[in-house]
Every structure is written in structure tokens, then in C-alpha cells.
Amino acid sequence: MFHYDAIDTAMVADRNAEFRDQVQRRLSGDLTEDQFKPLRLMNGLYLQLHSYMLRVAIPYGALTSAKMRALAHVARRWDKGYGHFTTRQNVQFHWIRLSDTPDVLDYLATAELHAIQTSGNCIRNTTSDPFAGAAAEEVDDPRVWSEVIRQWSTFHPEFTYLPRKFKIAVTASPQDRTAARAHDIGLVLRRNRDGRLGFEVIVGGGMGRTPYIGSTIREHLPAEHLLSYLTAILRVYNRFGRRDNLYKARIKILVASLGAAEFASQVDAEWDAMDRPRLDLPDIELARIRASFGLVPFRTMPPRSERFEAARSDPAFARFARNNVVPHKIPGYGIVQVSLKGIGEVPGDCSADQMEVLADLAERHGHGEIRVTHEQNLVLPHVPLDEVPALHAGLAAAGLATPNINLVSDMIACPGLDYCALANARAIPVAQAISRTFADPARAERIGELKIKISGCINACGHHHVGHIGILGVDKKGEEFYQLTLGGSGAEDAAIGHVLGPALGADKVADAIDKLVEAYLAIRQPDERFLDTYRRTGVGPFKAAVYPDAHQA
Amino acid sequence: MSEALKVLTANDLAGGQVVFLSEAGWSDRYADAVIFDDAAAADAALEAARAATLTLADPYLIDVAAVDGLPVPTSYRERIRALGPTIHPDMGPQADGGVLVHALQQARGAARSSGRLGLIRRK
Amino acid sequence: MLIRLENDHFHTVEDRFTAVDDDAALTGDGAVLLSLTRFEADGAALLAAGRDVGVRIGPADRIEALAPVLPSLALVALEFPKYRDGRAYSSAVLLRERYGFDGEVRAVGDVQIDQAWNMVRCGFDAFETTVGPNAWAAAARRYRHVYQASADNRAPAFVERARVVRDAVATVG
Missing domain, CATH: 3.90.480.20 (Sulfite Reductase Hemoprotein; domain 2)
Structure with missing residues (x-):
């Protein structure tokens, strides 16, 4: 580490x-x-x-x-x-x-932890892939590049007072677990035909009141030029991003108003005029950072674990294994996801006792590593399959074995009006009500992948724009109401959701989600996720399910 | 005709907790709050609170309605702020319970006055 | 108060520049500080007369406009209308790094002590502030290391680290 x-x-x-x-x-x-x-x-x-x-x-x-x-x-x-x-x-x-x-x-x-630049109009903590170093399909370790960006962006003298906050994501796998296309800059690591490492640079994504999926301004930036190129992007933004209106100050508005091509050419002009060798990281430092992550002392094991397979005779373990454990790049290991979405609980909350249990279990079974996902869950990235049954038992004892990763009750919710001074409505109680509606794990599995994301205001910290089902809390004449959107995605198939219809009262939301799910189950084709069905059929059958009395448009 | 009732609130600077102006200075309990029915007196108290920058952050006035004789903040935001997180009834001022906490928890939507305030803590 | 950074030393100085409003008459023969608009009108004549001239640049002004005349300027003053407005940092970096300007780069407007290190790192060497020079110097030097190259030419962490490696190799050799 x-x-x-x-x-x-x-x-x-x-x-x-x-x-x-x-x-x-x-x-x-x-x-x-x-x-x-x-x-x-x-x-x-x-x-x-x-x-x-x-x-x-x-x-x-x-x-x-x-x-x-x-x-x-x-x-x-x-x-x-x-x-x-x-x-x-x-x-x-x-x-x-x-x-x-x-x-x-x-x-x-x-403990080497800090709160530096976790808010303010500066470059924030870089989002990265929670499966880094464990995912089979990644082309490089995104943590290395995230650490490069962490250092470069920490106390950057020129970019501490930007027009607005600035978020960067780095991913190195075809499956995007960072919502890269919804960041101010999304960096997707790839190798080109010559085997050279480079970044697809995506700029101007974001949520808030004007959601955008980012635009690619460079297909393959040679990896060694990352810092000078980021400097060029940030300089153009710092100088020309709007400062007269808080809601138009993010880089997405600059990119949209200039057009991605013109923005890219301004960045290129800035980049061409720079003394790049002074700004770019020398190979020796990159090598030092790479080495500082060390090597996990993986053991050589058969790909199939008899102990793991035998434990499947317990239905609870079998369900956990199906939903929360995914393949690791090393034979005989698994990536174990720990849901912080217990039925009826607060999404993302974790008690001090649970944190200590996780620390112990990670030490015992997972090389002492724990990852945090942007979907408000945790991951033990390196667990020998032989030890997953023992890990599962330990998690279950602490209330941390909910087998619902990527399922309907695995929701994102912002703190909402229960905590947040900016919120217009509560988000957590809505998540809790939906979670209880779908408490039956067998039904949740039948429904399959379904990402519900809930925000308590238009700032969209709950990522509702990119939820397969998004829920936005609004204040309507002094009452909490919730607007549903369908068809969003924050993954590699990123899209912004569309509003389904008039906002619903707080007590109607869980029931509406239930109707949407039933409508999907009735019309889905084999292997279709909720999102796929929506994309195939459009909004019609879903609108009819929730607003049966509405006139046909 | 309803009266314009106000309560003065802020956050304690050092601790951050929600406080209300009471007869005996600033209190963590909404139940202690002075109810203003005189706009000029409320504004004067707000001005004084704004000057107390060493102890307070973000003072402002909230609207209160007389519901069944009890002073209830008209907006659900201010009711949640006075109570604590609705998902954790054991946290924040609501943990103490009492008639007024119960009244705030029962209120829905935009509270409207239903008659006059039964209490005497008016200014 | 005006603080200057000279030879790694922060000290208070008298401001030898007289700020001239756009509609005020030009008098005397001392150094003057003009807006970009006034400079475009009268700058050439003043320079021809041998006067020291500084230009005050607003945050929305493009520093590129000054490029052709920079060698003849003694001072560029960059405005911070609010200290949260960070555009002047980029202007300062461009002045130093792109145009090689070696005259005075002055921070004016809302100049607070918490910005001292940002300003120094971006190439400012004069600060119009109510903060005293010792406090300003301490704030500017608060960070013992820096992570990135900027206009102050401090060695970033990656250079420091490489130096450690090189020294170690030299010792072994």
C-alpha cells in the first residue's frame, strides 16, 4: 500500500x-x-x-x-x-x-488521512476505480495516476480559487466504476495500437441543475504528458470560466458554450505554448509512485475453491456469492463487495463498531485493504476464495452481509434534509421506504441490476440524473415532493435520465418504484436490465404504470 | 387573522449546534425560544445577534405558526432543524421529547396558524 | 501598505507609483500606474518621455494584450476584486513563464494573508495589503515543500526526491 x-x-x-x-x-x-x-x-x-x-x-x-x-x-x-x-x-x-x-x-x-480540498472551489479528491489492482481487465493501475494527480493538485497555487469546484476521475477498465463521464474531467486509460499508455480525456461532464455527459477532447493523450495537459485545461477554465453566476461556473458550461472542439483548440494552444518538461512528471517519480504501492503477496492457488463451492449449500452464502463477489485477476481470489445498504438502513452509513469489524476482517482475509466505491459501498479487493465463507460469517455478524450489490435496494442517496443545509427535501427516508418495499432478496435478484439514485436537491449529490431510476426531492408549496427520472446511467454507457411525469408526494414514491419495476418485469426480454428495457421501449409503458389516468400525449 | 410570529435562531460558532434566542440567552432547545410577535423587536434582536460574531454563526429569523396553541415553525426545514435528523429520533434536541417536540414531529407540510398562541413567552 | 519581495526578503516599501484615474490629468514626472485603457491612450508618450509606467490589469483583461509592450513596463498590477477570484494567478504565471516579464508584479485589491503562498508561488513580488511584512513572510513560507512547478522556481517534491536518489547513488559510487 x-x-x-x-x-x-x-x-x-x-x-x-x-x-x-x-x-x-x-x-x-x-x-x-x-x-x-x-x-x-x-x-x-x-x-x-x-x-x-x-x-x-x-x-x-x-x-x-x-x-x-x-x-x-x-x-x-x-x-x-x-x-x-x-x-x-x-x-x-x-x-x-x-x-x-x-x-x-x-x-x-x-493515519495518513486528511481533509485537504474536500470542498471549496478547488481541485477535489480524485475518484478512482475501487477494483484497482484487482480487476482482470484493467490496462494499468489507476491509483498510480490518481496519486500523481493528488500531488499535482494539492495546494496548486494557480488553481486554488477556481470559478467552481473541480472533480477528476481516473479509470483503467472498460467497465467504468467511477462515473468518469459525469466528472469535470474523466480520464480513461488505454493502450493504443503501439502499446503506448494514454488517456482518453473527457471534459465537461457533471450533474447539478444543468447535467451533461462529458465530451472527449483527446482520444489518446500520451500518459507522460498528463500533468502539463491538465494544467492547460485548468488554466483555460480558471481564466475563462464564468464567475458571474454560481450556477454557470462549472467547466461544463464553458465547454458547452464554446463547443467541445473550440474548447479543445484553446487547450491545445495553451498546451503548445507551455514548457512541458518542467510540468510533466519525470519517469523516476512515476516509478517511485508505482513502486510505493508495492506488490500484494498473492499466493498461488487453484482457480476453483472447494471450500467456497461447498459453502454455497447455505442459501444465504450462495446469494452473497452471486451478488457481492466478482472475479479477481489472480486465480483463486475474489473481489468481495460489502454493501452499506442494509434493508431499511441509511445508505453509506457505517458505525464505528462496523468499521473496526471491517478493519479486522480485512486484515485477516484481505491483505489489510479496503476500498470505498462511489456507490457508497465498501470493497475488500483481495480475498482468497477459500476464506470468503469465513469473511461472510464475520460480515453477517456485524450486519454487513446484505447480498444486494447492484440490485434495487443498493441505492445512492445524499444526506438530504436530514443533515444538509442546502437540501429541499429528505432523501434517506425515501431510500429506506424503497428498501423495505424490496426487502425480499429473491425478488430483488429476479429484478436484476437496477440503480436508483436519490438527491434531496438540484445540486444532485445523489447522482439522480444518472440513475436508471432517478429521484429528485423538491419543495412544492411547503411540502416534500419527488420527481422521477428514467434512463440515466453513470457507467460506460453514460446518459442523463428523462423526467417521467409530475412530482409525487413522499408517501407515493416507493409505490411508484414498485409499479415501474412490475411494468419492467412484464415486458422485459431475456437478459434485459431495467435500463435496457427502458431504452428499447421508451417511456410509454412506464408512464402508464405510474400515471394511469394521464391522457395519452 | 394570523399574527406574524418569529423565532431567532443561529448556530453556535464553536460547537455548531443549533441555538435559539431564549429569555436567558441562547439555548439549544427550541422549547426555550422567545416568540416574537413584534417585527421591529425581532429585527432588533437579529441585528444584535449579527454583531455577536464571536459566539454565533449565521443568525436568522424563522416564521412560526400557532398550531393548537403551540408555536410550530411553518417550514418543514426549520422543524427538522429544530428537532434533529428525522431518521435518528435519538439524536439532536428531539431526544429530550416533550409536548413541543411532539407537536413539531406531528406537523406536516407548511404549518398554518389555527388560532392564537397559548403560551406567554411572547415579545 | 506595500510589501515587496526582493532577494528572498519581504519588506515594506513606499509606493513610488502614482495611480492615475482614467479621467485625471497627468502631472509631474514620477512613475505612474494606469489602467489598460489609459495606457493604450497615453502609454507610448509617457514611455517616450522616460517615465516609469505600470499598468493595472482587471481580472477579465487578457494579459496577452500587454505582451508587445511588456519589456518597457516597470510594473504590472493584477487586481483581485474578491479574494475568491483566482484569475490573476494565471495572469501572473503567464507574465513570468510565458513572457519572461521581470518587472514588478503587484497584487492589488482584496489581498489577504491566506493567499500569500499562492501569490508568491505564481510570481507576484509586491503586495498591497494591510498585513505586516513579518506575518506575510511567515504565511508565504508556511509550506516547507511544494508538489508542483510554478513561477517561483521552487523545486517541486519530485525534484527533491530525485535529488535524494541521485545523492544516494553518488555516495554508493
Whole structure:
């Protein structure tokens, strides 16, 4: 696993000292709230509906058992005993005191964790593939490039006060588990015909009130030029992105207004004029970063595990194996996904006790590695198949063996109005109601892959635009209402969903989802997912199911 | 005819918790809040709160309706803010329970006044 | 107050430039600071008369417009209308890196201590601020290391690390 060297350690220590000073200046009155707010946001500290919230980065979604235990300690000592894993490979603590924050950050630093640039109008934590280093089909380890970007973007002097926040994703597999096309920059690693490593550079994706799927501005950027090219993109955006309107300040609006081709040519002109060798990472540093991730000491094992197969006689294990375990690049290993979507529970929440169980289980069965997914689940990326039954038993004892990955109850939900100061409506209770509606695991499996994503406001932290079924909470004359969208996807087949019809009252949503699912089951063809059926038939049968009285358009 | 009732709220600067102006300074409990029925007095209190930058963040006034004689914030957002997360009834001020907490939990949509306030904590 | 960074040292200086509004008369014979518009009208004459001339650039002005005359300018002042407006950082980097401007690059407007390191790294060497020079210097030097190359020519972490490797190899050799 990657570890900080003396320079990385000093960087975090210097930042924590600076932040301690900023907090002290606020508490002593040297800074007004207006002056302090952007400074605290730059270090992930929000003032939410009930309290301060601290967002801690999990770079490229990679945790170790030691880091997970540190998160558990923060949850217990400074919060109310739990944390919330987000759609951006961060973890949020919802009950933090401002006056405790400097101590929390110093403690996190001992475990090589930080809250640097987890908010604010700067370059945020880079999203990466939670299966990195384990997926058979990846062309390179995306964590290496995410770490390259982490360093380059940390305290970038030119790009700390951008028009708006900026999110980058890196993926290296044909299956996109990062929602790359919904990021400000999505980087897809590929090898060209000559075997050279390069990035497809996708710019201008994003959600919020104006959702866009990103445009490809370069098919194959030679990997060694990543940093100079990113600098060129960010410079064009920093100079010419809109600053007069908060809602038009993201790079997607600049790309859309210029057109992708013109934006690309401005980036190229900037890039051509640069002293690239000064900006690009030298091979020796790339090699150092690559080596610092080390090698997992995989054992040589037969591809088929008798113990794993025998355990399938337990229906609960069989279901877990079918839905939560996927093949690993090394024979005899599996990638085990841990759902944080227990039936009726809060999507993404994890108690301090559960964090410690996971840390122990990862150490015992999974080389001490834990990953965080953008779908608010966790992954033990390297588990010998022989040990999956024991792991499953340990997870089940902690309430962490819900066998629903990619199924209807595996929903994304933002914190919504239960926590968030910006929300218009609650998201979590809606997720809980849907989850209970589909509590029967056999039925959920029959339905198959179905991604429901719920946001409590138009900022779309719950990714509703790219849900197979999206749910957006709105305030309609003082009542919580929910608008459904269909047909979105955040994966390699990315698309923005379409509004189904008038918004529904809170008590009608779960029932409407049930009707949509029944309509799908009635008309699906073999091997069609919900999304595929929708794409084949269009909205008609779904609209009729939810709004039977509506006149035919 | 309904009165324009207001409550003054903010977040505690150092702790972040929601606070309400009460007769005895700032309180973590909505039940302690002073109910203003005089707009000028409410605005004056807001101005004073804005000046208290060493102890408070983001003070503002919220609208309150008299529902069955009890002061209930008209918006569901402000009711959730006064109670704590609805998904965790054991967290936040709602954990203490009481008649007023119950009234806030029972309110739906945009609360409207149904008669006059039965309490005397008016200013 | 005006702080200058000279020879790695931050100190307070008198501002020798007189800011001249667009509609004000030009008097005296000292150094003047003009808007881009005023400079386009009167700059050539002032330079011909041997005056030191600085130009004040707004965040939306394209720094490219100054390129042809940069060698004759003594000062470019870059405006921060709000400290959250980061466009001037790119302008400063372009002045130093692309155009090789070696005159004074001054930060004016909303200039707060928390931006000191950003500004210094992007090539600013003058700061119109209410912060004292010692506090400013401490804030500018807060970070012992930097991760990326910028206009201040500090060695980024990857250069520092390579140096460690090279020294180790030299020792072994």
C-alpha cells in the first residue's frame, strides 16, 4: 500500500498548522464568518443543518485496516459513533465541533488521512476505480495516476480559487466504476495500437441543475504528458470560466458554450505554448509512485475453491456469492463487495463498531485493504476464495452481509434534509421506504441490476440524473415532493435520465418504484436490465404504470 | 387573522449546534425560544445577534405558526432543524421529547396558524 | 501598505507609483500606474518621455494584450476584486513563464494573508495589503515543500526526491 514519505507528511502537517491558525483567528474574531467560510470549506468543514460536518478524503478510495480504525476512533471520540461514506470516495462526520477540528485533523494525519480540498472551489479528491489492482481487465493501475494527480493538485497555487469546484476521475477498465463521464474531467486509460499508455480525456461532464455527459477532447493523450495537459485545461477554465453566476461556473458550461472542439483548440494552444518538461512528471517519480504501492503477496492457488463451492449449500452464502463477489485477476481470489445498504438502513452509513469489524476482517482475509466505491459501498479487493465463507460469517455478524450489490435496494442517496443545509427535501427516508418495499432478496435478484439514485436537491449529490431510476426531492408549496427520472446511467454507457411525469408526494414514491419495476418485469426480454428495457421501449409503458389516468400525449 | 410570529435562531460558532434566542440567552432547545410577535423587536434582536460574531454563526429569523396553541415553525426545514435528523429520533434536541417536540414531529407540510398562541413567552 | 519581495526578503516599501484615474490629468514626472485603457491612450508618450509606467490589469483583461509592450513596463498590477477570484494567478504565471516579464508584479485589491503562498508561488513580488511584512513572510513560507512547478522556481517534491536518489547513488559510487 502507498505510504507517505517525509515530504507528504510535512505537507499535511503544514496544512494542519495553517488550519489551526485559521480556526483560532475565527474564534478570536480576527476573521469574520464571510472570510472564514471559504477557508474552512477548503479543508472540508461545512456548517450543516444541525452541526459542522467534516469531510475526510479517501484518495482513490483506498483504505487500509489502520486507516479504517482511525476513522472509527474519530467517529467515537468526536462524533456520534458513525460516519457516512459519500459518492465521491470521501467519508463525512456529521457532528463535529469547530473547536475540535484541529485536533481531529492532527489525529487523522497520524493515519495518513486528511481533509485537504474536500470542498471549496478547488481541485477535489480524485475518484478512482475501487477494483484497482484487482480487476482482470484493467490496462494499468489507476491509483498510480490518481496519486500523481493528488500531488499535482494539492495546494496548486494557480488553481486554488477556481470559478467552481473541480472533480477528476481516473479509470483503467472498460467497465467504468467511477462515473468518469459525469466528472469535470474523466480520464480513461488505454493502450493504443503501439502499446503506448494514454488517456482518453473527457471534459465537461457533471450533474447539478444543468447535467451533461462529458465530451472527449483527446482520444489518446500520451500518459507522460498528463500533468502539463491538465494544467492547460485548468488554466483555460480558471481564466475563462464564468464567475458571474454560481450556477454557470462549472467547466461544463464553458465547454458547452464554446463547443467541445473550440474548447479543445484553446487547450491545445495553451498546451503548445507551455514548457512541458518542467510540468510533466519525470519517469523516476512515476516509478517511485508505482513502486510505493508495492506488490500484494498473492499466493498461488487453484482457480476453483472447494471450500467456497461447498459453502454455497447455505442459501444465504450462495446469494452473497452471486451478488457481492466478482472475479479477481489472480486465480483463486475474489473481489468481495460489502454493501452499506442494509434493508431499511441509511445508505453509506457505517458505525464505528462496523468499521473496526471491517478493519479486522480485512486484515485477516484481505491483505489489510479496503476500498470505498462511489456507490457508497465498501470493497475488500483481495480475498482468497477459500476464506470468503469465513469473511461472510464475520460480515453477517456485524450486519454487513446484505447480498444486494447492484440490485434495487443498493441505492445512492445524499444526506438530504436530514443533515444538509442546502437540501429541499429528505432523501434517506425515501431510500429506506424503497428498501423495505424490496426487502425480499429473491425478488430483488429476479429484478436484476437496477440503480436508483436519490438527491434531496438540484445540486444532485445523489447522482439522480444518472440513475436508471432517478429521484429528485423538491419543495412544492411547503411540502416534500419527488420527481422521477428514467434512463440515466453513470457507467460506460453514460446518459442523463428523462423526467417521467409530475412530482409525487413522499408517501407515493416507493409505490411508484414498485409499479415501474412490475411494468419492467412484464415486458422485459431475456437478459434485459431495467435500463435496457427502458431504452428499447421508451417511456410509454412506464408512464402508464405510474400515471394511469394521464391522457395519452 | 394570523399574527406574524418569529423565532431567532443561529448556530453556535464553536460547537455548531443549533441555538435559539431564549429569555436567558441562547439555548439549544427550541422549547426555550422567545416568540416574537413584534417585527421591529425581532429585527432588533437579529441585528444584535449579527454583531455577536464571536459566539454565533449565521443568525436568522424563522416564521412560526400557532398550531393548537403551540408555536410550530411553518417550514418543514426549520422543524427538522429544530428537532434533529428525522431518521435518528435519538439524536439532536428531539431526544429530550416533550409536548413541543411532539407537536413539531406531528406537523406536516407548511404549518398554518389555527388560532392564537397559548403560551406567554411572547415579545 | 506595500510589501515587496526582493532577494528572498519581504519588506515594506513606499509606493513610488502614482495611480492615475482614467479621467485625471497627468502631472509631474514620477512613475505612474494606469489602467489598460489609459495606457493604450497615453502609454507610448509617457514611455517616450522616460517615465516609469505600470499598468493595472482587471481580472477579465487578457494579459496577452500587454505582451508587445511588456519589456518597457516597470510594473504590472493584477487586481483581485474578491479574494475568491483566482484569475490573476494565471495572469501572473503567464507574465513570468510565458513572457519572461521581470518587472514588478503587484497584487492589488482584496489581498489577504491566506493567499500569500499562492501569490508568491505564481510570481507576484509586491503586495498591497494591510498585513505586516513579518506575518506575510511567515504565511508565504508556511509550506516547507511544494508538489508542483510554478513561477517561483521552487523545486517541486519530485525534484527533491530525485535529488535524494541521485545523492544516494553518488555516495554508493
